[in-house]
Amino acid sequence: MKVLPLRLLFTLVFTVITLCACAMVPTAKDGETLKPNQGLLAFHVTSNADAGLSYVDYSSTSTFGSRFGENMVGPKGMFRIKAGETFYVVPLDAGDYMFSKFDMYPKYAWLQATNRFKVSANTITYIGHIRINIKDNRFGIQAMDRELDMRTYLADTFPAYFKSMDFKKSFAELSLR
Numbered sequence: 001m002k003v004l005p006l007r008l009l010f011t012l013v014f015t016v017i018t019l020c021a022c023a024m025v026p027t028a029k030d031g032e033t034l035k036p037n038q039g040l041l042a043f044h045v046t047s048n049a050d051a052g053l054s055y056v057d058y059s060s061t062s063t064f065g066s067r068f069g070e071n072m073v074g075p076k077g078m079f080r081i082k083a084g085e086t087f088y089v090v091p092l093d094a095g096d097y098m099f100s101k102f103d104m105y106p107k108y109a110w111l112q113a114t115n116r117f118k119v120s121a122n123t124i125t126y127i128g129h130i131r132i133n134i135k136d137n138r139f140g141i142q143a144m145d146r147e148l149d150m151r152t153y154l155a156d157t158f159p160a161y162f163k164s165m166d167f168k169k170s171f172a173e174l175s176l177r
Contacts, residue, residue, distance in 0.1 A: 028089045031160035035093070039123040040161060042089045042150055047132035051081040052103035058096035058116045081132060087153050089161075094121040102141060104134055117170040124167045126150050143171060 028040055056076045076097070079088060096118050099111045117127045128143035129150075147169065154162040 028091050028158065028161070030158045034091050034122070037094050037121050038091045039094055039119045039121050039125055040089055040165065041092050041117075041119055041127065042087070042124050042154065043127045044085070044087050044129040044146060044150055044153070045079075045081055045132065046085050046129065047081050047083055047134070049083050049104060049132070049134040051132060051134065052078050052101075052105075053081055053099055053130075054078045054101040054103065055097050056100045058098045087150070087157070089124075089154070089158055092119045094119055102132075102139060104139065107137070107139075109139055119170075120166075120168065122165055124154065124161065124165050125170050126167065127169075128171050145169075145171065 034040070054077070077092075079090075096116055098117070099115050102109045102111060117125065119125045126147060129146035130141065130143050133140040151162075151167070154167075
């Protein structure tokens with residue numbers, strides 16, 4: 001009889017470790033030294049509900065295999081979107097990325113490979129103001145250019161980074177599949 005509780009304990013521990021391993025994205029702290037190959041990803045989100053937005057390395061196609069792999073292993077990172085307005089400024093390794101999945105449990109939508117954005121080392125990469133609207137069984141997600149709002153936010157909240165790093169736009173076209 002003691003074998004069952006022990007197995008249950010191991011299962012519980014494994015589940016907690018697996019869930020903790022999900023790659024949540026850390027927020028930047030102004031002036032903190034970045035790794036030599038890192039830049040900052042900056043975007044603003046307005047949402048009417050809590051959701052998740054996952055990203056992976058860019059691929060020109062989204063296949064069953066890549067989606068299955070993401071479901072089994074997890075994405076490269078995930079942003080927890082809170083209802084309301086939030087600015088995101090996060091350190092990422094330089095490279096090409098794409099948003100892969102929009103998640104509002106228990107519903108989700110795969111994003112197509114058209115939303116590529118490139119993060120450059122020692123650069124603030126602005127990918128837009130993302131508006132998310134969720135109503136009943138429908139999601140709407142779009143990116144708009146509100147560069148002035150982002151520049152103002154960065155100058156006020158991240159003055160050391162804003163003064164010392166280049167700023168570039170790498171606008172992402174977002175489409176649900």
